[in-house]
Amino acid sequence: MNYIFSDKMNALAPSAIREILKATSQPGIIPFAAGNPAPEAFPTDAIQEISARLLRDRPVDCLQYGITEGFSPLRGRVKADVRARLGIGTDADELIITSGAMQVMDLATKVLCNEGDTIICETPSFIGSLNTFRSYGVRLHGVPMQHDGMDTDALEQALQREPNVRFIYTIPNFQNPTGITMSAAKRRRVYDLAQQYNVLVLEDNPYGELRYNGEPLPCIKSFDEDGRVIYAGSFSKILSPGMRVGYALAPQPVIAKMTVGKQAGDVHTTMWAQLLVDEWLQHYDVAAHVCKICDIYTAKRDLMCNGLADTALRFQVPAGGLFLWCELPLEIDMIDFTKRAIAAKVAVVPGSAFAVQPEDKINAVRLNFSTPTDEQLVQGVEILRTLI
Amino acid sequence: MNYIFSDKMNALAPSAIREILKATSQPGIIPFAAGNPAPEAFPTDAIQEISARLLRDRPVDCLQYGITEGFSPLRGRVKADVRARLGIGTDADELIITSGAMQVMDLATKVLCNEGDTIICETPSFIGSLNTFRSYGVRLHGVPMQHDGMDTDALEQALQREPNVRFIYTIPNFQNPTGITMSAAKRRRVYDLAQQYNVLVLEDNPYGELRYNGEPLPCIKSFDEDGRVIYAGSFSKILSPGMRVGYALAPQPVIAKMTVGKQAGDVHTTMWAQLLVDEWLQHYDVAAHVCKICDIYTAKRDLMCNGLADTALRFQVPAGGLFLWCELPLEIDMIDFTKRAIAAKVAVVPGSAFAVQPEDKINAVRLNFSTPTDEQLVQGVEILRTLI
Numbered sequence: 001m002n003y004i005f006s007d008k009m010n011a012l013a014p015s016a017i018r019e020i021l022k023a024t025s026q027p028g029i030i031p032f033a034a035g036n037p038a039p040e041a042f043p044t045d046a047i048q049e050i051s052a053r054l055l056r057d058r059p060v061d062c063l064q065y066g067i068t069e070g071f072s073p074l075r076g077r078v079k080a081d082v083r084a085r086l087g088i089g090t091d092a093d094e095l096i097i098t099s100g101a102m103q104v105m106d107l108a109t110k111v112l113c114n115e116g117d118t119i120i121c122e123t124p125s126f127i128g129s130l131n132t133f134r135s136y137g138v139r140l141h142g143v144p145m146q147h148d149g150m151d152t153d154a155l156e157q158a159l160q161r162e163p164n165v166r167f168i169y170t171i172p173n174f175q176n177p178t179g180i181t182m183s184a185a186k187r188r189r190v191y192d193l194a195q196q197y198n199v200l201v202l203e204d205n206p207y208g209e210l211r212y213n214g215e216p217l218p219c220i221k222s223f224d225e226d227g228r229v230i231y232a233g234s235f236s237k238i239l240s241p242g243m244r245v246g247y248a249l250a251p252q253p254v255i256a257k258m259t260v261g262k263q264a265g266d267v268h269t270t271m272w273a274q275l276l277v278d279e280w281l282q283h284y285d286v287a288a289h290v291c292k293i294c295d296i297y298t299a300k301r302d303l304m305c306n307g308l309a310d311t312a313l314r315f316q317v318p319a320g321g322l323f324l325w326c327e328l329p330l331e332i333d334m335i336d337f338t339k340r341a342i343a344a345k346v347a348v349v350p351g352s353a354f355a356v357q358p359e360d361k362i363n364a365v366r367l368n369f370s371t372p373t374d375e376q377l378v379q380g381v382e383i384l385r386t387l388i
Numbered sequence: 389m390n391y392i393f394s395d396k397m398n399a400l401a402p403s404a405i406r407e408i409l410k411a412t413s414q415p416g417i418i419p420f421a422a423g424n425p426a427p428e429a430f431p432t433d434a435i436q437e438i439s440a441r442l443l444r445d446r447p448v449d450c451l452q453y454g455i456t457e458g459f460s461p462l463r464g465r466v467k468a469d470v471r472a473r474l475g476i477g478t479d480a481d482e483l484i485i486t487s488g489a490m491q492v493m494d495l496a497t498k499v500l501c502n503e504g505d506t507i508i509c510e511t512p513s514f515i516g517s518l519n520t521f522r523s524y525g526v527r528l529h530g531v532p533m534q535h536d537g538m539d540t541d542a543l544e545q546a547l548q549r550e551p552n553v554r555f556i557y558t559i560p561n562f563q564n565p566t567g568i569t570m571s572a573a574k575r576r577r578v579y580d581l582a583q584q585y586n587v588l589v590l591e592d593n594p595y596g597e598l599r600y601n602g603e604p605l606p607c608i609k610s611f612d613e614d615g616r617v618i619y620a621g622s623f624s625k626i627l628s629p630g631m632r633v634g635y636a637l638a639p640q641p642v643i644a645k646m647t648v649g650k651q652a653g654d655v656h657t658t659m660w661a662q663l664l665v666d667e668w669l670q671h672y673d674v675a676a677h678v679c680k681i682c683d684i685y686t687a688k689r690d691l692m693c694n695g696l697a698d699t700a701l702r703f704q705v706p707a708g709g710l711f712l713w714c715e716l717p718l719e720i721d722m723i724d725f726t727k728r729a730i731a732a733k734v735a736v737v738p739g740s741a742f743a744v745q746p747e748d749k750i751n752a753v754r755l756n757f758s759t760p761t762d763e764q765l766v767q768g769v770e771i772l773r774t775l776i
Contacts, residue, residue, distance in 0.1 A: 001614055001615045001616060001639065003639070003641050003642060003645075004500075005499050005500065005645050006498065006499055006500060006501055006502050007502055008498075008502075009498065009499045009645055009648065009649060012648055012652070034453075035453075036452055036453050037452070039448045039452065042447060042448065042451045042452075044443070044447040044451070047443060047447070047451065048440070048443045048444065048447070051439055051440075051443055052436070052439075052440055052443075055432070055435060055436045055439055055440075056436065059430060059432040059435070059436070060427045060430065061630075062628075062630060063430045063432070063435065063628035063629075063630045063631065064424055064425070064427070064430075064628075064629065064630050065422075065423075065424050065629045065630060066630060098654075099487055099632075099654040099658075100654055100655055102652075102653070102654060102655050103653060103654045106652065106653050106654070110394065110396075110397065110523070111393050111394055111397045112392075112393065112394060113394055114394050114395055114396075115503065128651070128652070128655070131648075131651070131652045132652040132653070134652075135498070135648075135649060135652040226389055227389045228389060240450075240451035240452075241451075241452065241453045242449075242450060242451045242452050242453060242454060242658065242659035242660065243451065243658055243659075243660065244487075244654060244655070244656070244657070244658045251389070251391070253391050254391060257391075257393050257397055260397065260400055260519075260523075261397060261523060263516070263519070264400070264490075264494065264516070264519045264520040264522075264523040265490070265491060265494050265520070265523075265653065265654075266486075266487040266488055266490060266491050266494070266632060266653075266654060267488055267490050267516070267632070268632070269632070270487075270630065270631055270632045270658040270660075270661050271630035271631075272630065272631065272658075272660065272661070273658050273660070273661075
């Protein structure tokens with residue numbers, strides 16, 4: 001049979017990169033291409049204890065249908081937590097629990113964008129989010145990244161020129177793939193421009209808790225006096241990605257529409273996972289756990305950065321997150337380097353995977369330091385050094 | 389702020405019914421409006437044992453990222469199970485694990501339909517699926533239900549007349565909301581018509597295992613010689629809906645596109661839930677468990693049907709599933725009856741909630757017999773009798 005697929009899904013086919021990434025899951029390969037938490041970063045004892053208790057004392061709550069907005073106690077607890085910790089959320093905001101933060105991007109696009117509408121995003125940016133946007137047939141307009149976050153002058157030009165812009169997508173903290181943190185001044189400017197041009201902001205903050213040095217900067221959501229910022233948070237990096245628990249904090253009318261969208265998608269997020277996160281937030285020392293994993297990742301980041309410090313690779317040491325963005329000298333071709341690395345059993349991601357438009361000029365690779373063991377980090381860095 | 393939402397989401401607002409349904413979640417109300425499994429139908433001991441073992445022996449597998457297609461051993465096990473039990477699935481088919489079966493409807497629509505395309509479905513039909521289709525801006529064309537399933541002559545006319553039909557959506561077993569089971573002859577005819585008019589079939593079978601009398605009939609998927617049937621299965625009704633584990637069995641190119649769609653949606657289904665289902669299928673007597681819950685639901689169905697047998701409500705005793713569809717005599721207005729029932733503390737769903745088009749003539753209510761306790765069943769039936 002000849003299958004005819006929707007135009008929006010046919011548009012979603014960066015196949016060359018997908019082929020390269022497939023090679024990165026070969027057994028025996030050093031995983032600098034992934035974005036997984038380190039296995040030792042999971043609070044396994046706590047999860048075992050909480051799960052046993054929940055399934056013993058409240059099995060029906062874990063197994064029965066739940067409401068689409070999410071488990072009410074968890075929603076209240078996360079709202080209180082982000083208000084206390086990040087100063088975000090007003091009485092005009094609501095919160096929905098999602099099946100991972102990726103679903104926030106999915107639902108935001110679904111409820112806000114018609115096909116052909118425009119989303120402005122950083123370039124390069126997280127390939128997962130870009131593909132989610134593309135899967136709704138929207139136009140993406142990329143704004144170049146600078147050392148302190150997106151080029152806000154280019155953002156203003158884009159807001160002036162691009163038709164039907166619905167929102168600005170940004171990862172202000174330890175951006176994926178560049179590791180860059182947006183300055184406080186630029187965060188303010190992004191909000192002011194959104195206000196001036198009457199668009200929304202989708203602030204994606206999956207790595208915010210993973211800061212290894214420097215002081216936290218205010219979320220764009222913390223400036224949100226008129227209800228134009230959708231904030232996406234996640235438990236994937238501090239607790240477990242396999243649980244698929246994230247959330248959106250946004251103005252009530254937006255959350256109401258996202259709830260209708262989620263009902264039509266997966267009805268609700270796995271109840272066991274929601275109850276488990278709720279108990280963990282309530283009864284465990286989350287701050288101490290985050291400190292512990294930050295220590296693990298700081299050491300891994302330093303192993304990688306120190307090992308590559310005196311090479312031809314140019315990089316900014318990320319103040320947090322999971323990724324190191326290495327620009328290659330002109331004489332080294334990104335795709336060729338990636339293939340040679342994979343042949344030498346080190347998986348890296350070519351920077352072009354994160355390009356908003358195919359013509360974006362990128363000659364870089366993204367390295368991840370959270371997934372490999374310390375031994376793999378040392379060994380992988382050594383191999384990359386021989387290839388440069 | 390004035391929020392502008394996408395056209396497809398704005399189209400999705402059957403608000404009168406949603407208001408009625410809200411009233412059904414009041415405390416103290418007898419739940420004939422829901423569709424939840426009975427709490428005593430959960431294999432709680434098995435789940436406790438499996439979860440404890442998994443989190444002790446394989447915590448990282450439960451907590452780390454997984455692949456979008458689903459946990460490989462589970463995919464293989466479900467493929468083998470449906471082939472042995474239902475005779476469906478060929479070497480040209482693949483299987484994807486989804487976050488509940490609703491996500492199958494979501495992904496099928498996403499990958500197959502452009503806005504404005506047509507889906508043919510039974511009317512009345514499951515409101516959840518209808519809303520999922522609507523959320524993609526597709527046109528729905530309803531084919532009336534008869535006592536032995538959809539009117540296949542009307543189906544043929546629709547296939548002749550409707551433009552851009554992408555697939556036929558059907559729930560052949562114990563349909564929601566009517567409880568009707570499609571005859572073997574009509575199943576064959578639906579497939580033959582799909583072949584003749586070159587469209588796909590989306591066969592939704594969430595209740596198939598819950599048969600209380602009569603012999604199982606062949607799935608439409610079992611006729612699928614040329615790869616045009618997408619089969620949606622679920623563990624919600626036989627294990628736990630709160631886990632959100634379903635699956636699609638479909639031709640490999642369709643599953644490949646659905647995988648790209650799911651990656652852009654929720655990345656993958658909660659790993660703990662996938663591993664738990666896999667262990668349950670492998671180590672427990674699932675057939676015996678299904679027998680046990682069928683006994684529970686047979687008794688509940690009979691309580692409800694016997695209690696309403698000599699009233700003015702007209703119904704066909706469903707051979708399985710969770711729902712009883714009661715047609716009201718002309719002198720009783722459905723909406724008025726629903727409101728009076730809710731006022732008398734019995735929640736029922738007005739049949740119009742399941743209409744494909746607002747003008748579909750329906751004067752019926754849907755009653756659910758799996759959620760209420762036996763005491764609530766007796767009491768609720770008594771109250772309804774006084775209202776008729």
